[in-house]
Amino acid sequence: MPNTAEPAAEPTVEKAPTKHSSSMSFREMLATLWQFIRPYRKIMFAAGVALVFTAGITLSIGQGVRLLVDRGLVASSSEALSSAVLIIVGLALLMALGTYARFYLVSWLGERVVADLRKAVFDHIVTLHPSYFETNRSGEIMSRLTTDTTLLQHIIGTSFSMALRSSLMFVGALILLLFTNLKLSLMVLIGVPLVLAPIVLYGRRVRKLARASQDSIADVGSYAGEIIQHIKTVQSYTRERDEQQAFGREVETAFQIAKRRIRQRALLIAVVILLMFGAISGLLWVGGNDMIAGRMSAGDLAAFVFYAVMMGSAVATISEVYGELQRATGATERLVDLLNVESEIPVSGGDTRPNKPLGATKAEVIFDAVDFSYPSRPDQPAIRGLNLVVEEGRSLALVGPSGAGKSTLLELLQRFYDPLGGCITLGGVDLREIDTADLRRQLAVVPQQPALFTADVWYNIRYGRPDASDEEVIAAARAAHAHDFIRQLPDGYNSHLGEQGTRLSGGQKQRIAIARAILKDPEVLLLDEATSALDAESEYHVQRALEALMEGRTTIIIAHRLATILHADSIAVLDRGQLVAQGKHAELIEISPLYKRLAELQFQDSGRRKPAAE
Numbered sequence: 063m064p065n066t067a068e069p070a071a072e073p074t075v076e077k078a079p080t081k082h083s084s085s086m087s088f089r090e091m092l093a094t095l096w097q098f099i100r101p102y103r104k105i106m107f108a109a110g111v112a113l114v115f116t117a118g119i120t121l122s123i124g125q126g127v128r129l130l131v132d133r134g135l136v137a138s139s140s141e142a143l144s145s146a147v148l149i150i151v152g153l154a155l156l157m158a159l160g161t162y163a164r165f166y167l168v169s170w171l172g173e174r175v176v177a178d179l180r181k182a183v184f185d186h187i188v189t190l191h192p193s194y195f196e197t198n199r200s201g202e203i204m205s206r207l208t209t210d211t212t213l214l215q216h217i218i219g220t221s222f223s224m225a226l227r228s229s230l231m232f233v234g235a236l237i238l239l240l241f242t243n244l245k246l247s248l249m250v251l252i253g254v255p256l257v258l259a260p261i262v263l264y265g266r267r268v269r270k271l272a273r274a275s276q277d278s279i280a281d282v283g284s285y286a287g288e289i290i291q292h293i294k295t296v297q298s299y300t301r302e303r304d305e306q307q308a309f310g311r312e313v314e315t316a317f318q319i320a321k322r323r324i325r326q327r328a329l330l331i332a333v334v335i336l337l338m339f340g341a342i343s344g345l346l347w348v349g350g351n352d353m354i355a356g357r358m359s360a361g362d363l364a365a366f367v368f369y370a371v372m373m374g375s376a377v378a379t380i381s382e383v384y385g386e387l388q389r390a391t392g393a394t395e396r397l398v399d400l401l402n403v404e405s406e407i408p409v410s411g412g413d414t415r416p417n418k419p420l421g422a423t424k425a426e427v428i429f430d431a432v433d434f435s436y437p438s439r440p441d442q443p444a445i446r447g448l449n450l451v452v453e454e455g456r457s458l459a460l461v462g463p464s465g466a467g468k469s470t471l472l473e474l475l476q477r478f479y480d481p482l483g484g485c486i487t488l489g490g491v492d493l494r495e496i497d498t499a500d501l502r503r504q505l506a507v508v509p510q511q512p513a514l515f516t517a518d519v520w521y522n523i524r525y526g527r528p529d530a531s532d533e534e535v536i537a538a539a540r541a542a543h544a545h546d547f548i549r550q551l552p553d554g555y556n557s558h559l560g561e562q563g564t565r566l567s568g569g570q571k572q573r574i575a576i577a578r579a580i581l582k583d584p585e586v587l588l589l590d591e592a593t594s595a596l597d598a599e600s601e602y603h604v605q606r607a608l609e610a611l612m613e614g615r616t617t618i619i620i621a622h623r624l625a626t627i628l629h630a631d632s633i634a635v636l637d638r639g640q641l642v643a644q645g646k647h648a649e650l651i652e653i654s655p656l657y658k659r660l661a662e663l664q665f666q667d668s669g670r671r672k673p674a675a676e
């Protein structure tokens with residue numbers, strides 16, 4: 063059996079998080095897969111029995127052929143012929159039964175193990191810290207979950223069993239050959255490597271090209287995916303022709319690579335045929351001469367050719383499967399890497415059901431000398447020495463120019479990242495000491511671009527509290543000023559919101575998100591007000607809904623509207639990650655030139671609309 067994927071593969075310990083080098087050995091791959099196969103070892107054992115059984119039957123068919131030729135054909139006995147044919151038919155029947163069991167069990171094993179593996183990988187992915195997804199493209203993670211696992215399914219469900227079966231056939235055929243005719247067996251033993259060496263070596267080259275071909279097809283796919291995703295931008299800038307041409311070039315490149323591959327493959331097939339039939343002819347010639355000279359029977363010769371072909375095809379199968387096993391090593395390694403990434407933020411069970419407040423915890427939020435930079439930009443502090451207190455039940459508006467760090471504060475408070483210096487406390491407890499599920503249970507976020515799932519309104523509003531009753535959902539929707547527009551949707555609350563909620567307007571999406579937050583009834587509310595102006599009516603409803611939601615709750619709101627700012631108990635002005643001023647609107651206009659400028663520029667428009675919102 064092939065041993066390692068690469069000649070220099072040293073046994074590495076797969077510790078997290080390893081990089082993409084193909085350092086996993088074949089043995090390590092087996093050990094990893096074994097962890098997933100072990101629960102089904104009984105099935106594997108049964109599959110093994112079926113495999114040995116069918117291999118044995120296949121080999122004995124050679125003996126049937128010998129009987130058929132010697133006793134039936136050569137002796138011209140129709141009685142012996144029929145019994146030999148009956149034996150062959152009987153063997154075929156047994157083989158069919160055995161093959162049914164083997165195929166079913168082995169394929170079942172492949173599908174089952176990969177289903178478990180997919181679940182394990184997904185279960186792990188959803189608990190990973192968000193910064194992991196900033197440094198790893200989601201497309202790549204998706205491809206591990208689909209392509210890599212599919213490859214493993216093929217390996218476990220097909221290739222392993224083929225390799226095992228071929229090895230058994232090889233050994234069995236060899237033994238039977240040796241019994242039949244020693245001279246010819248030696249010829250075969252020398253001939254098989256001679257015939258197969260060029261095929262195997264050349265096959266490797268073809269496989270490399272096949273991989274390149276697959277990669278280029280993947281490029282074509284991701285190119286098309288991006289264009290479809292941004293179809294409106296493409297059309298509005300009338301870039302259809304350019305995109306068609308660019309896509310055409312990608313497809314042509316893929317075709318050129320495929321052309322090289324098929325040319326090589328065609329050549330390979332031709333070489334295989336020539337070598338195989340050349341070798342068989344050689345055997346027939348030597349064996350035929352032996353037969354004429356009376357040194358062996360016609361049946362022996364027939365059985366001999368049968369076994370020689372079987373041996374040759376067994377070796378060819380093993381060499382073919384060998385390439386696949388190498389690719390499986392890469393796929394397994396990538397999956398193990400993913401499974402080994404440890405979340406930097408520990409996530410506890412993620413059980414969202416109990417919606418209880420933490421005993422005596424007061425919903426007071428304190429940022430104490432917080433320093434933070436994003437992992438992808440370690441040299442650029444996003445928050446610097448920030449001190450901020452949000453008293454329980456009070457609201458704080460965050461204002462500041464773009465990139466000041468407002469969203470970052472909300473992310474830190476949800477513990478998607480940990481501060482590099484200082485600490486953040488909720489009710490006097492450091493966030494790092496609160497179970498993340500408990501922490502997040504007390505928070506609700508209404509983002510600028512609410513995330514809606516491809517499901518109905520019920521599901522989307524219930525997302526933060528799946529056990530809420532229909533009445534509670536409707537009450538939350540009413541409080542969020544969403545009930546009326548939801549009722550007017552084609553199927554009311556049963557209406558599907560389409561992919562990412564695209565069938566709703568911006569203001570409507572926000573009100574769904576507000577209803578979701580109201581239903582969750584959190585201790586602390588985090589709001590990111592929409593920058594894009596809503597129409598006056600939408601804004602009125604959203605504003606009212608927010609007021610209802612903020613009532614008596616600790617609220618931190620990234621504010622873009624004067625109405626919101628005037629309502630807030632306190633306003634914090636941020637600039638380049640630092641707190642530059644804090645107070646009420648009137649004070650800040652006096653003491654903070656930055657705030658004055660922001661108020662003049664940014665809050666002007668909404669200021670004018672204020673009467674509508676009030």
Ligand SMILES: Nc1ncnc2c1ncn2[C@@H]1O[C@H](COP(=O)(O)OP(=O)(O)OP(=O)(O)O)[C@@H](O)[C@H]1O
Pocket residue numbers: 196436437438439444462463464465466467468469470471
């Ligand atoms: N995921 C991220 N990775 C790296 N840097 C980031 C990330 N998110 C934000 N930043 C950087 O951190 C700084 C603060 O960004 P943040 O999003 O908190 O600003 P903001 O005040 O919310 O701005 P805006 O009002 O435009 O949303 C910016 O310099 C930004 O480029």
